[in-house]
Amino acid sequence: MLELYRPFPHLLLQILLLELHLPPNLYIFARNLVLTPTPFGLCGPSDPVALAALHCLLLLLLKATLEQVRSPYISSYAVLFSGGVDSTLLCAILHTVLPSHIVLELVNVTCVRGGTADVSPDRQTCLQSFNELCTILPDAQSRFRLVLVDITFEDIVAHCELVRQLIHPRNTIMDFNIGCILYFASRGIGVLYGTDQSYTVQSSILFTGTGADELFAGYTRHRMVFNKFQSVSNSSACGVADAYAALRDELNRDRVRLWVRNLGRDDRVLGHFYRETRYIFLDEDIVHFTTCFALDTTTILPTGHFIFPIQLLYDCTLPKGVGDKKLLRLLLTKFQLADVSRFSKRAMQFGTRIAISSVPGTRVLPSHV
Numbered sequence: 001m002l003e004l005y006r007p008f009p010h011l012l013l014q015i016l017l018l019e020l021h022l023p024p025n026l027y028i029f030a031r032n033l034v035l036t037p038t039p040f041g042l043c044g045p046s047d048p049v050a051l052a053a054l055h056c057l058l059l060l061l062l063k064a065t066l067e068q069v070r071s072p073y074i075s076s077y078a079v080l081f082s083g084g085v086d087s088t089l090l091c092a093i094l095h096t097v098l099p100s101h102i103v104l105e106l107v108n109v110t111c112v113r114g115g116t117a118d119v120s121p122d123r124q125t126c127l128q129s130f131n132e133l134c135t136i137l138p139d140a141q142s143r144f145r146l147v148l149v150d151i152t153f154e155d156i157v158a159h160c161e162l163v164r165q166l167i168h169p170r171n172t173i174m175d176f177n178i179g180c181i182l183y184f185a186s187r188g189i190g191v192l193y194g195t196d197q198s199y200t201v202q203s204s205i206l207f208t209g210t211g212a213d214e215l216f217a218g219y220t221r222h223r224m225v226f227n228k229f230q231s232v233s234n235s236s237a238c239g240v241a242d243a244y245a246a247l248r249d250e251l252n253r254d255r256v257r258l259w260v261r262n263l264g265r266d267d268r269v270l271g272h273f274y275r276e277t278r279y280i281f282l283d284e285d286i287v288h289f290t291t292c293f294a295l296d297t298t299t300i301l302p303t304g305h306f307i308f309p310i311q312l313l314y315d316c317t318l319p320k321g322v323g324d325k326k327l328l329r330l331l332l333t334k335f336q337l338a339d340v341s342r343f344s345k346r347a348m349q350f351g352t353r354i355a356i357s358s359v360p361g362t363r364v365l366p367s368h369v
Contacts, residue, residue, distance in 0.1 A: 015055065015056065018056070018059040019059065021063045026097065029096060030059055030062060033335070049312070054327065054330055057331060061280065062093065062097060064283035064285065064286060065097045067283075069097060076203040077094060077102065079106050079208075080185055080206060081129075081146070082108065083108070083126035084122075084125060085209075086209025086213075086281070087106075087129075087209045088132075091133055092133070092332070092337065094207065095144075100143065102143065103202075105188075105201050106145065107149060107185045107201055109122075109181050109184050110122060110148070110149070111151050111152070111153075123148070127193075130144070136335065136337060137335075145192060146192070147191070147192060147193070148193055149185060149189065151184050159183060160180075163180050163183050164176065170264075172364055172365065173363050175265060175365075186272060187273050206276070208277060210262060212281045214255055215251070215255070216325040217314035217325065222251070222316070223320065223324065225243075225247050226244070226246070228246075229242050241295055244310050244311075244316075245295055290313060293307060293313045320344050320345075321343065
């Protein structure tokens with residue numbers, strides 16, 4: 001493993017310092033996982049820069065997660081689980097970090113519209129990802145509990161005023177739709193997958209993938225920003241650099257306003273049922289890591305800090321479902337979760353079928369929902 005860092009001695013020091021925060025079983029696991037061959041050749045052993053970036057991210061995720069699960073008095077944790085890249089990676093990381101007796105409750109919300117819940121996009125990806133997790137990860141089937149929360153239009157109407165109060169001062173249709181999903185996820189009343197047994201989520205701590213899209217360019221509009229600037233410059237090398245610079249500026253704006261757009265609203269809604277939210281992707285060290293990617297090539301600053309090429313973090317020249325959140329997808333392939341790594345981003349409100357695509361999400365809520 002240390003041979004990987006022979007060209008990057010400054011990075012090796014940072015890696016060893018990171019490993020000091022982890023027990024030996026976890027940093028040995030990280031070393032072995034990074035060297036595991038990946039399916040369909042996204043990144044091979046001959047790409048040491050990519051493997052080094054991947055190793056850094058994995059260590060940071062393990063460290064951030066370990067810091068959030070230290071209490072010896074908690075017997076279960078919950079994950080808001082759509083089955084997408086972010087939530088599935090969270091499950092894999094939590095499964096790696098937690099002792100085997102700790103239960104993981106995976107909560108999936110779907111709005112039933114004129115049929116069964118299983119036809120919703122998020123429910124389909126949820127079931128596919130859950131089955132892949134249980135197949136790949138050792139002992140996952142015995143510790144994972146998939147809780148299927150099905151809601152109807154009548155449920156939304158019955159709780160709409162309370163949801164409006166909880167999301168305030170956010171007041172758009174998109175805020176309301178997302179607020180409803182989080183509200184019913186936090187309430188946690190559903191059915192245990194594989195049974196007809198009703199089930200209520202027991203955990204008081206809920207992990208979400210919030211922040212991953214803002215850090216790793218997961219939204220469609222991020223690709224639109226890139227394409228807009230690249231087309232203006234006729235796809236020249238300079239144009240690609242300008243496009244990445246514009247995209248990085250857009251991501252910086254997203255990070256700055258994340259607390260007012262998302263976090264306050266989400267905390268108020270999830271906290272109504274006494275759930276405490278954990279945002280692993282917004283760990284300070286992970287946020288800093290994603291800002292240390294260069295627009296040109298791999299470089300080492302005079303301070304000794306290592307900077308990776310930005311195309312490892314996200315690569316908008318690759319198709320959707322491959323280049324967006326590229327480093328997260330690569331990490332999923334290291335866990336051998338190849339199918340999940342190919343899933344495209346789907347907005348929460350559309351994946352759950354709670355939103356109507358013809359109604360703009362930015363529209364202010366009417367006085368009566």
